[in-house]
Amino acid sequence: MLLEIKNLFFSHRSDQKLFQNFNLKVEEGKIIALAGESGCGKSTLLNLIYGLLDWDNGEIIFDGKPILGPKQNLVPGEENMKLVAQNYDLMPYSTVADNVGKFISNINLDEKKEKVQELLKVVGLEEFEYTLPKYLSGGQMQRVAIARSLSVMPKLLLLDEPFSNIDFSRKIELRERLFNYVREKNISLIISTHEIQEVMPWLDQIIVLQEGRLIQNDNAEETFNNPYNQYVAALFGEVNVFTDEEKSNNNLSKNFWYPHEIKISTEGKEVEVLESRFAGSYYWNKISLQGKNLIIYTPEKIQGNLKIDI
Numbered sequence: 644m645l646l647e648i649k650n651l652f653f654s655h656r657s658d659q660k661l662f663q664n665f666n667l668k669v670e671e672g673k674i675i676a677l678a679g680e681s682g683c684g685k686s687t688l689l690n691l692i693y694g695l696l697d698w699d700n701g702e703i704i705f706d707g708k709p710i711l712g713p714k715q716n717l718v719p720g721e722e723n724m725k726l727v728a729q730n731y732d733l734m735p736y737s738t739v740a741d742n743v744g745k746f747i748s749n750i751n752l753d754e755k756k757e758k759v760q761e762l763l764k765v766v767g768l769e770e771f772e773y774t775l776p777k778y779l780s781g782g783q784m785q786r787v788a789i790a791r792s793l794s795v796m797p798k799l800l801l802l803d804e805p806f807s808n809i810d811f812s813r814k815i816e817l818r819e820r821l822f823n824y825v826r827e828k829n830i831s832l833i834i835s836t837h838e839i840q841e842v843m844p845w846l847d848q849i850i851v852l853q854e855g856r857l858i859q860n861d862n863a864e865e866t867f868n869n870p871y872n873q874y875v876a877a878l879f880g881e882v883n884v885f886t887d888e889e890k891s892n893n894n895l896s897k898n899f900w901y902p903h904e905i906k907i908s909t910e911g912k913e914v915e916v917l918e919s920r921f922a923g924s925y926y927w928n929k930i931s932l933q934g935k936n937l938i939i940y941t942p943e944k945i946q947g948n949l950k951i952d953i
């Protein structure tokens with residue numbers, strides 16, 4: 644096991660109960676998303692794993708050794724682990740290349756230069772090699788910090804919202820190159836995100852936190868298809884929720900239905916279309932099933948009274 648958290652208790656303040664007897668095991672070589680709504684404890688958990696916070700009770704074991712908080716370990720951080728936090732901590736008077744190469748040994752300068760080039764390519768910053776961080780955008784600085792963290796070939800890389808400042812088209816390129824790179828180098832990755840859809844295709848596992856509790860820990864498909872509760876389902880976007888009573892009254896197989904799962908059909912339950920709006924690659928529709936409003940996506944605009952398959 645690469646990482647094991649055992650019976651961890653931690654709160655930022657005495658009136659807060661964030662992690663209460665928290666347990667987690669992470670195997671080597673996995674790409675894992677740490678998901679959950681804002682404030683659920685994602686950044687805190689990454690900081691705990693990296694040894695930046697002192698916890699009240701419990702253990703964090705990384706690569707067979709206990710992680711120590713700042714009270715016991717004056718220079719936080721582990722040799723085989725890197726954290727890219729939301730502040731990127733770049734050296735302001737050094738170029739992008741020097742920042743990326745900060746942790747790479749100077750013994751073989753040609754090799755170092757090659758490695759820096761390779762990493763700049765992964766994050767798409769080849770043209771900014773000689774630029775100083777102050778001339779970079781927030782998203783570019785974030786990418787420099789990611790490249791620097793990869794330079795040491797950590798066994799475990801912790802990325803806190805790595806795409807938060809990066810625009811959509813760049814994000815698509817970056818995520819593919821980044822995930823392929825860590826996979827190729829067998830670097831385990833824990834990436835915190837509240838945009839789970841953005842990283843889904845690359846994930847081995849999703850860990851869902853709700854107010855400091857681990858409520859689901861499954862592969863992406865299982866988490867999507869069998870969300871533990873409404874909170875988990877809602878991480879994937881809009882969701883229609885049926886109570887147990889509504890589920891049995893309507894003879895449904897499950898409580899949570901994503902909009903794309905409910906289809907217009909020639910036979911089925913009668914519904915009234917309340918709204919139908921263009922949403923790009925689909926129409927977003929609000930329909931009423933015996934007074935219960937549902938959201939469904941359709942390829943065409945719909946109206947009037949129709950039937951649905953659910």
Ligand SMILES: Nc1ncnc2c1ncn2[C@@H]1O[C@H](COP(=O)(O)OP(=O)(O)OP(=O)(O)O)[C@@H](O)[C@H]1O
Pocket residue numbers: 655656661679680681682683684685686687688837
């Ligand atoms: N230094 C701190 N002192 C006191 N409370 C804190 C501190 N840092 C975080 N918190 C609180 O702890 C809880 C968890 O915060 P954390 O930043 O870990 O959440 P998060 O899931 O990473 O949120 P986001 O997605 O918005 O980054 C929140 O309620 C937050 O207000």
